[in-house]
Amino acid sequence: xxxxxxxxxxxxxxxxxxxxxxxxxxxxxxxxxxxxxxxxxxxxxxxxxxxxxxxxxxxxxxxxxxxxxxxxxxxxxxxxxxxxxxxxxxxxxxxxxxxxxxxxxxxxxxxxxxxxxxxxxxxxxxxxxxxxxxxxxxxxxxxxxxxxxxxxxxxxxxxxxxxxxxxxxxxxxxxxxxxxxxxxxxxxxxxxxxxxxxxxxxxxxxxxxxxxxxxxxxxxxxxxxxxxxxxxxxxxxxxxxxxxxxxxxxxxxxxxxxx
Amino acid sequence: xxxxxxxxxxxxxxxxxxxxxxxxxxxxxxxxxxxxxxxxxxxxxxxxxxxxxxxxxxxxxxxxxxxxxxxxxxxxxxxxxxxxxxxxxxxxxxxxxxxxxxxxxxxxxxxxxxxxxxxxxxxxxxxxxxxxxxxxxxxxxxxxxxxxxxxxxxxxxxxxxxxxxxxxxxxxxxxxxxxxxxxxxxxxxxxxxxxxxxxxxxxxxxxxxxxxxxxxxxxxxxxxxxxxxxxxxxxxxxxxxxxxxxxxxxxxxxxxxxx
Numbered sequence: 001x002x003x004x005x006x007x008x009x010x011x012x013x014x015x016x017x018x019x020x021x022x023x024x025x026x027x028x029x030x031x032x033x034x035x036x037x038x039x040x041x042x043x044x045x046x047x048x049x050x051x052x053x054x055x056x057x058x059x060x061x062x063x064x065x066x067x068x069x070x071x072x073x074x075x076x077x078x079x080x081x082x083x084x085x086x087x088x089x090x091x092x093x094x095x096x097x098x099x100x101x102x103x104x105x106x107x108x109x110x111x112x113x114x115x116x117x118x119x120x121x122x123x124x125x126x127x128x129x130x131x132x133x134x135x136x137x138x139x140x141x142x143x144x145x146x147x148x149x150x151x152x153x154x155x156x157x158x159x160x161x162x163x164x165x166x167x168x169x170x171x172x173x174x175x176x177x178x179x180x181x182x183x184x185x186x187x188x189x190x191x192x193x194x195x196x197x198x199x200x201x202x203x204x205x206x207x208x209x210x211x212x213x214x215x216x217x218x219x220x221x222x223x224x225x226x227x228x229x230x231x232x233x234x235x236x237x238x239x240x241x242x243x244x245x246x247x248x249x250x251x252x253x254x255x256x257x258x259x
Numbered sequence: 260x261x262x263x264x265x266x267x268x269x270x271x272x273x274x275x276x277x278x279x280x281x282x283x284x285x286x287x288x289x290x291x292x293x294x295x296x297x298x299x300x301x302x303x304x305x306x307x308x309x310x311x312x313x314x315x316x317x318x319x320x321x322x323x324x325x326x327x328x329x330x331x332x333x334x335x336x337x338x339x340x341x342x343x344x345x346x347x348x349x350x351x352x353x354x355x356x357x358x359x360x361x362x363x364x365x366x367x368x369x370x371x372x373x374x375x376x377x378x379x380x381x382x383x384x385x386x387x388x389x390x391x392x393x394x395x396x397x398x399x400x401x402x403x404x405x406x407x408x409x410x411x412x413x414x415x416x417x418x419x420x421x422x423x424x425x426x427x428x429x430x431x432x433x434x435x436x437x438x439x440x441x442x443x444x445x446x447x448x449x450x451x452x453x454x455x456x457x458x459x460x461x462x463x464x465x466x467x468x469x470x471x472x473x474x475x476x477x478x479x480x481x482x483x484x485x486x487x488x489x490x491x492x493x494x495x496x497x498x499x500x501x502x503x504x505x506x507x508x509x510x511x512x513x514x515x516x517x518x
Contacts, residue, residue, distance in 0.1 A: 015384070022286035025276065025380065090380075090394075092387040094508075098395030101505045110501030117388035119380050121284065121349075125274070128351040129376035135349075136357030137408070138416055140399040140425060148509020149396070157397055157423045164419035165412075166399060242369030246360045249353075250407020 008113045009036075011077035012084050013100055015091035015120020016047050019207035023121050024048075031118050032084055039073035040086035041066070047088060047207075057081070070099045077113050090122035094143055094171055124169045127202035127230040130212045132244025134200055134232045139167035144174070144181040151181075158185055162192040167238065167247055170231040174222060182222035182231065189233050193217055198238050198245045203229040214245055267372045268295075270336035271343050272359055274350035274379020278306050278466035282380050290377050291343055298332035299345035300325070306347060306466075316340070329358045336372050349381035353402055353430055383428045386461035386489040389471045391503025393459055393491045398426035403433070403440040410440075417444055421451040426497065426506055429490040433481060441481035441490065448492050452476055457497050457504045462488040473504055 012031045017023035024047075032038065032052055038045065039059035059072045070085060077083040087095035097117045104110045128135045140161035144154060161168050168189070173182040189197070195218035203211040203226065213224060217233065225231055238247040271290045276282035283306075291297065291311055297304065298318035318331045329344060336342040346354035356376045363369045387394045399420035403413060420427050427448070432441040448456070454477035462470040462485065472483060476492065484490055497506040 015380075017284065018378075020286075022289070023284045023378065025282045025284055027279075027281040030281070090384040090387075092384060092392050092394045093398075094395060097388070097392035098505060098508050101392050101500050101503055102507060105500045105505070110503070115503070117392070119277075119282065119384035119388040121274075121378050121380055122384055125349040125351060125378035125381055128349075129356070129378040133351050133356035133360050133376070135351045136353060138399070138401050139352075140397070140420065142397050153424075157425065160419045160423035161399065161425070164416045166416065166420075241360050241364045244360055244369070244374070246357060246364070248361060249357050251409060251412065 007080055008078050009080050009082040010114040010116065011073060011100060012116050012118060013091040013097045014084050014086045014118045015095070015122070016044060016086055016088050017121040018089060018123060018126035018205045019047050021049055023126070023206055025118070025120065028118050028120060035082045035084040037073070037076045037081045037083040038086060039069050039076070039083060041069070044086050044088045048086070066096070066099060070096060071103055074100065074103050074107070074109065074113065078109065088123070089126070090120045091117050092119065093122045093124070093141070123171070123205065123230050126205040127200065127232060130202050130205055131200035131214060131232065132241065132246055134167060134198070134234060134238060134245045134247050136247045136249050137167060137235060139169055141169045141171060143171040144178070144185060145172040146178065155184070155188070159188055162189055165235045167235045168233040170233070172227060173225040173229055173231045175227045182225050186217065186220055186222055189217055193233065193236065197236075198234045198240050200232040200245045201225055201229055205230070214240065214243070216240070266339055267337050268339050268341040269373040269375065270332060270359065271375050271377060272350040272356045273343050273345045273377045274354070274381070275303060275306050275345055275347050276380040277348060277382060277385035277464045280308055282385070282465055284377070284379065287377050287379060294341045294343040296332070296335045296340045296342040297345060298328050298335070298342060300328070303345050303347045307345070325355070325358060329355060330362055333359065333362050333366070333368065333372065337368065347382070348385070349379045350376050351378065352381045352383070352400070382430070382464065382489050385464040386459065386491060389461050389464055390459035390473060390491060391500065391505055393426060393457070393493060393497060393504045393506050395506045395508050396426060396494060398428055400428045400430060402430040403437070403444060404431040405437065414443070414447070418447055421448055424494045426494045427492040429492070431486060432484040432488055432490045434486045441484050445476065445479055445481055448476055452492065452495065457493045457499050459491040459504045460484055460488055464489070473499065473502070475499070
């Protein structure tokens with residue numbers, strides 16, 4: 001355990017929601033206002049109305065420096081500065097809450113630094129809302145990033161989710177460093193779903209430049225996606241309903257049957 | 260297609276978040292304020308500050324009457340009354356967005372009634388925030404309700420998710436009508452996870468009477484849960500970190516190793 005000052009300050013991990021301030025909760029706003037120091041990836045800090053950050057110290061760095069940024073946030077809280085660590089979407093889904101706890105644990109600070117998480121509207125709910133209702137039945141979230149997870153494990157997990165007929169939510173679908181992962185995922189999906197299975201692709205949900213594509217597995221083009229995109233592949237009962245993607249609630253009641 | 264009046268009004272499906280108004284987004288509040296009619300399960304309407312509903316018509320009914328409630332909301336919008344259909348949590352995850360689209364589709368109204376979804380903070384993110392960071396890696400959501408899905412399909416899906424090492428988020432874990440489903444889920448998990456695997460159980464997240472239990476698969480008692488609870492079972496690398504549940508971000512970097 002490290003030497004600590006008399007009064008470490010709270011470290012609060014905050015989910016900002018998808019982007020627009022109208023989807024940032026009052027609790028997240030209050031937690032931001034209560035802090036003296038805000039740490040986050042530059043793109044995420046840019047989602048916050050600038051006047052909310054006036055007078056606060058910022059710890060910012062690029063995407064790959066997340067461990068250093070998180071450690072700096074822990075240092076700030078330990079030194080007595082109330083600190084917010086921000087993520088877009090929810091703070092817990094593939095986000096900073098886990099890394100913050102890992103660092104607190106490694107440094108023996110779990111019982112020293114007051115820690116809490118403010119949940120947010122996650123990217124998967126933002127994308128789903130723009131597509132219609134793709135998540136009305138069981139779903140699985142899979143990240144295609146192999147930075148920290150071996151690719152064979154990602155493939156095995158996605159394959160199991162497809163075979164068990166989960167709606168599949170794909171995070172980190174495609175980047176310059178791994179341009180082929182989403183195409184691989186679509187190829188895997190084609191073994192378990194009909195060509196007519198709906199595929200929704202949402203980029204920059206609730207941010208300037210938002211794009212929504214609703215297509216089918218037969219037509220889906222993986223080149224359209226990037227790191228700012230989220231992709232949803234339906235289950236065996238998902239369908240296009242007019243301009244919307246719809247996964248019915250269950251298997252027992254068939255469409256067209258009235259209650 | 261039904262005969263329609265000249266100007267159907269918007270039907271907006273709104274996620275209220277887990278309960279406390281501090282986690283209800285400004286967008287959800289604005290959408291509520293813009294409507295003349297609010298439809299929802301009574302328990303969900305009670306989550307809304309009463310003054311926000313002043314002067315609005317309410318369509319409320321019990322949990323099992325959701326189809327009738329949703330149809331009444333469609334009728335209201337079709338008749339020209341701006342209508343909100345509310346769910347707790349997110350509006351799309353096991354919630355009303357799908358049923359609303361099903362009814363609009365059945366009645367040929369998909370292109371007639373303006374439809375949109377306002378996403379919310381889902382129950383899974385609320386529970387995760389209270390537990391620490393259980394969702395930092397791939398996860399699957401499974402509902403144990405067999406009202407609309409055959410039990411053998413639920414079992415097959417949960418088994419696949421456990422075997423593929425997803426963190427498993429259990430919705431509708433237990434009710435009077437199916438008191439044994441969560442015990443069945445724990446028994447299945449014991450085939451794929453160590454006895455020390457963390458299990459988080461959260462009841463009434465961010466509502467009066469909130470309860471959080473963090474335990475292990477060896478100790479987890481299914482009798483504690485009910486329909487107001489959500490249960491999270493870790494993956495093979497999840498662990499208890501002090502008073503928190505932690506799923507590390509990946510497999511490549513082991514705890515204790517610094518960047």
